[in-house]
Amino acid sequence: MSKAARKTLDEARDSGNPELDLQDKQIVSLEELPGLLSLEHITRLSLPHNRLSVVPPAIANLINLEILNLFNNIIEELPTSISSLNKLRILNVGMNRLDALPRGFGSFPVLEVLDITYNNISEEESLPGNFFMLESLRALYMGDNDFEYLSPDIKNLKNLQILCLRDNDLIALPREIGELTRLRELHLQGNRLEVLPPEIGNLDLLGNRCCLRLECNPWVPMIADQLLLGPSHVIDMLRNESYKFVYQRHISTGSQPPPKNFEAKNRKTSRKRDVA
Amino acid sequence: MSWRKKMLALELEGSDLYNRRKTGTLQFEENNVRGKNTSTSFESTDLPSSHWQVMGNSVLMGKTPAKASLNSESHSHVIPVEKNHLYANPHCSNNVDGSDGQSTPVGMRKSRPVPVNPLPKPPRLHGIPPPITIPPIEVNYVDDNIKRLTIPTPNLKAEFRKQFVDALDLKEAEKEKPPNFAPPESIHSMSLSSMTCTRCGESFEPQEKIVNSNGQLWHTQCFVCAQCFRPFPDDIFYEFEGRKYCEHDFQVLFAPCCGKCNEFIIGRVIKAMNFNWHPGCFTCELCSKELADLGFIRNAGRALCHECNARVKAESQGKYMCHRCHATIDGEPLRWRGDTFHPYHFNCAACGNELTADAREVKSRPGYTANEMNELYCLRCHDKMGIPICGACRRPIEERVVTALGKHWHVEHFVCAKCEKPFMGNRHYERKGLAYCETHYHELFGNLCFICNTVIYGDVVMALNKAWCTHHFACAVCDTKMTQKTKFFEFDQKPICKKCYEKIPQELKKRLKKQHEIQARGGKPLP
Numbered sequence: 142m143s144k145a146a147r148k149t150l151d152e153a154r155d156s157g158n159p160e161l162d163l164q165d166k167q168i169v170s171l172e173e174l175p176g177l178l179s180l181e182h183i184t185r186l187s188l189p190h191n192r193l194s195v196v197p198p199a200i201a202n203l204i205n206l207e208i209l210n211l212f213n214n215i216i217e218e219l220p221t222s223i224s225s226l227n228k229l230r231i232l233n234v235g236m237n238r239l240d241a242l243p244r245g246f247g248s249f250p251v252l253e254v255l256d257i258t259y260n261n262i263s264e265e266e267s268l269p270g271n272f273f274m275l276e277s278l279r280a281l282y283m284g285d286n287d288f289e290y291l292s293p294d295i296k297n298l299k300n301l302q303i304l305c306l307r308d309n310d311l312i313a314l315p316r317e318i319g320e321l322t323r324l325r326e327l328h329l330q331g332n333r334l335e336v337l338p339p340e341i342g343n344l345d346l347l348g349n350r351c352c353l354r355l356e357c358n359p360w361v362p363m364i365a366d367q368l369l370l371g372p373s374h375v376i377d378m379l380r381n382e383s384y385k386f387v388y389q390r391h392i393s394t395g396s397q398p399p400p401k402n403f404e405a406k407n408r409k410t411s412r413k414r415d416v417a
Numbered sequence: 418m419s420w421r422k423k424m425l426a427l428e429l430e431g432s433d434l435y436n437r438r439k440t441g442t443l444q445f446e447e448n449n450v451r452g453k454n455t456s457t458s459f460e461s462t463d464l465p466s467s468h469w470q471v472m473g474n475s476v477l478m479g480k481t482p483a484k485a486s487l488n489s490e491s492h493s494h495v496i497p498v499e500k501n502h503l504y505a506n507p508h509c510s511n512n513v514d515g516s517d518g519q520s521t522p523v524g525m526r527k528s529r530p531v532p533v534n535p536l537p538k539p540p541r542l543h544g545i546p547p548p549i550t551i552p553p554i555e556v557n558y559v560d561d562n563i564k565r566l567t568i569p570t571p572n573l574k575a576e577f578r579k580q581f582v583d584a585l586d587l588k589e590a591e592k593e594k595p596p597n598f599a600p601p602e603s604i605h606s607m608s609l610s611s612m613t614c615t616r617c618g619e620s621f622e623p624q625e626k627i628v629n630s631n632g633q634l635w636h637t638q639c640f641v642c643a644q645c646f647r648p649f650p651d652d653i654f655y656e657f658e659g660r661k662y663c664e665h666d667f668q669v670l671f672a673p674c675c676g677k678c679n680e681f682i683i684g685r686v687i688k689a690m691n692f693n694w695h696p697g698c699f700t701c702e703l704c705s706k707e708l709a710d711l712g713f714i715r716n717a718g719r720a721l722c723h724e725c726n727a728r729v730k731a732e733s734q735g736k737y738m739c740h741r742c743h744a745t746i747d748g749e750p751l752r753w754r755g756d757t758f759h760p761y762h763f764n765c766a767a768c769g770n771e772l773t774a775d776a777r778e779v780k781s782r783p784g785y786t787a788n789e790m791n792e793l794y795c796l797r798c799h800d801k802m803g804i805p806i807c808g809a810c811r812r813p814i815e816e817r818v819v820t821a822l823g824k825h826w827h828v829e830h831f832v833c834a835k836c837e838k839p840f841m842g843n844r845h846y847e848r849k850g851l852a853y854c855e856t857h858y859h860e861l862f863g864n865l866c867f868i869c870n871t872v873i874y875g876d877v878v879m880a881l882n883k884a885w886c887t888h889h890f891a892c893a894v895c896d897t898k899m900t901q902k903t904k905f906f907e908f909d910q911k912p913i914c915k916k917c918y919e920k921i922p923q924e925l926k927k928r929l930k931k932q933h934e935i936q937a938r939g940g941k942p943l944p
């Protein structure tokens with residue numbers, strides 16, 4: 142391990158600074174950083190842009206952690222102990238090689254922001270059973286993954302304000318998404334969606350602090366036409382009875398879903414190990 | 418030196434206390450208690466008895482002499498006796514079974530009626546005539562038939578012992594003794610033979626300690642509570658109708674309970690509202706004033722003082738009470754210095770005309786405490802003075818004027834629209850014609866930080882539809898702090914620094930870029 146990392150660690154130990162920045166230090170394993178996992182006082186641990194492949198279960202020793210950032214490593218698996226970090230509010234494990242989240246992951250008591258962007262996670266057997274019990278979540282970033290469906294249990298995430306599903310393989314969205322009344326950012330671009338549940342029309346996604354991304358989906362003409370005029374026209378149309386009829390007919394016919402964009406997905410660095 | 422205790426005979430007929438007392442009294446037929454030792458020693462002194470107050474027909478005694486106003490002449494004498502000395506004699510304690518109040522003392526026949534129910538019967542109304550026009554207040558003062566007696570203080574004891582010894586013409590004069598009692602070595606045995614115990618009639622043994630109470634002599638084992646036959650705890654006893662009781666039995670037998678605190682009442686008893694009360698416990702239900710000397714008025718089952726009663730009466734009619742004449746105000750009241758009045762009690766401070774209810778109170782002398790110098794003006798004179806009107810209470814502002822939201826306000830009436838606390842000169846925030854304190858303005862309209870999720874006070878960084886505390890604004894990928902001036906890139910509507918943007922895989926950057934272009938075209942594919 143690099144001298145720089147050891148120096149940062151020593152400083153953290155001596156100064157009592159509760160925020161530890163160890164970005165871009167070519168760290169391969171946390172075992173290279175003796176004593177790191179006994180720094181109980183730290184509230185933020187940032188390890189982005191390293192070469193970590195394993196997160197040791199002892200990460201749970203850092204009982205005061207509020208922010209844990211592991212963005213851009215090569216982690217394939219998270220320890221189940223991670224969800225015992227009772228103070229963790231922000232967890233960023235984006236840009237890793239995760240196929241799944243560990244068992245019991247949904248038991249974080251105060252998790253507010255979860256970022257699993259750019260991994261290989263899909264809904265089947267990738268999300269633990271209690272995932273949608275993360276009621277404290279206000280932002281869920283899961284762009285660049287492999288979801289084809291989203292569980293109707295999404296409705297349990299009552300406090301969700303931001304839901305990013307950019308560049309997945311989504312074929313359909315559950316109607317229950319319309320129950321997320323606090324939602325003000327919805328990123329749906331780059332999926333295989335043809336229709337939107339009319340319940341999305343109940344959400345307030347058009348205010349000045351809102352964001353609705355719909356592009357790069359094989360929309361039915363009724364939606365595509367309105368999108369040309371802007372997302373607000375799409376929302377207006379979802380509230381029409383005529384659209385509800387189109388939607389109902391579309392989901393009951395069970396037509397073949399549009400194909401996956403394998404080519405684009407296989408370029409993801411999160412799959413390099415498969416390619417290599 | 419008084420050798421006889423005076424007992425005041427009282428008229429007790431009709432008093433439930435009397436009945437309780439009668440049945441509660443222990444009758445001694447005879448007593449045969451006998452002391453073993455012959456040597457005598459005593460101390461005694463003149464002690465003013467506790468003080469008695471007599472009125473009506475309850476019988477109780479004042480616990481503290483200082484409180485008493487009617488001081489009886491009755492004096493008592495207690496001999497002996499510090500407890501230790503009196504009861505240290507092993508022979509004495511064997512003679513009386515003092516361990517159990519229910520058991521019969523050795524050699525003593527006992528007739529011990531059970532006390533009647535100690536709960537007071539509803540008292541009859543009598544005593545002092547009711548004050549003014551009010552329903553009767555019954556204030557019964559306590560009589561003087563019972564004495565509370567205590568052991569003398571050491572120096573008094575010494576003095577008395579000397580007198581006593583002199584009177585007996587003893588050969589050996591007493592020398593100076595330590596302040597605590599110690600038995601004189603000997604008293605002439607010839608005088609002993611002529612002395613007998615008041616209770617059992619037997620003589621005393623040489624060396625035996627003798628109790629002298631009021632000149633009556635007792636074996637120590639005979640000098641016990643008439644009810645429980647135990648020695649008197651703390652050397653305090655009560656005498657009633659010639660019998661002595663320990664404090665506990667005396668209270669159980671004779672003292673009424675207070676309707677408020679439920680404690681025994683020793684001393685002045687107030688009978689009112691069908692209960693007995695300590696004077697300090699019988700108070701106005703509204704203002705807590707003591708009513709014993711003021712008189713009271715029964716109002717809907719409550720005891721009230723005159724003023725509270727007048728006010729309650731006025732309020733129940735939807736009216737105010739005049740604080741000058743205490744009568745109900747039928748028309749509009751005049752408000753002055755925080756109270757209500759008949760307007761006709763006042764004249765305008767300027768023109769002298771009799772005032773009506775629309776008169777105005779003017780705080781004319783800044784620097785005086787609130788109310789102190791307030792004057793009243795008729796409306797005409799008041800309007801000539803050109804005083805601004807408060808936007809909240811619509812009344813004139815004589816002191817500091819706050820001007821905000823296009824209106825004038827009393828300092829204390831210019832308040833936060835949420836918490837209603839006055840700003841008192843602190844900064845306020847205006848929004849849609851309302852004013853808010855800093856806390857509530859931010860709570861209602863402020864920004865929550867994307868990182869700490871709390872209201873942001875002070876400077877805010879706004880970007881990508883989100884807000885940050887300045888110290889929480891950082892790259893969403895590497896957590897490196899950024900400022901408002903830092904160049905950043907958008908990634909899923911989060912800010913990321915240039916270094917992190919460069920580390921993002923090329924293929925992802927291409928996709929994101931393409932999506933942005935298509936978004937700008939309303940979703941239409943690129944040509």
Ligand SMILES: [Zn+2]
Nearest residue numbers: 642645663666
């Ligand atoms: Zn007793």
Ligand SMILES: [Zn+2]
Nearest residue numbers: 675678695698
């Ligand atoms: Zn009381």
Ligand SMILES: [Zn+2]
Nearest residue numbers: 701704722725
């Ligand atoms: Zn009162």
Ligand SMILES: [Zn+2]
Nearest residue numbers: 739741742759
């Ligand atoms: Zn009056």
Ligand SMILES: [Zn+2]
Nearest residue numbers: 807810827830
């Ligand atoms: Zn006012």
Ligand SMILES: [Zn+2]
Nearest residue numbers: 833836854857
């Ligand atoms: Zn306020």
Ligand SMILES: [Zn+2]
Nearest residue numbers: 866869886889
């Ligand atoms: Zn913050």
Ligand SMILES: [Zn+2]
Nearest residue numbers: 892895914917
């Ligand atoms: Zn960065």
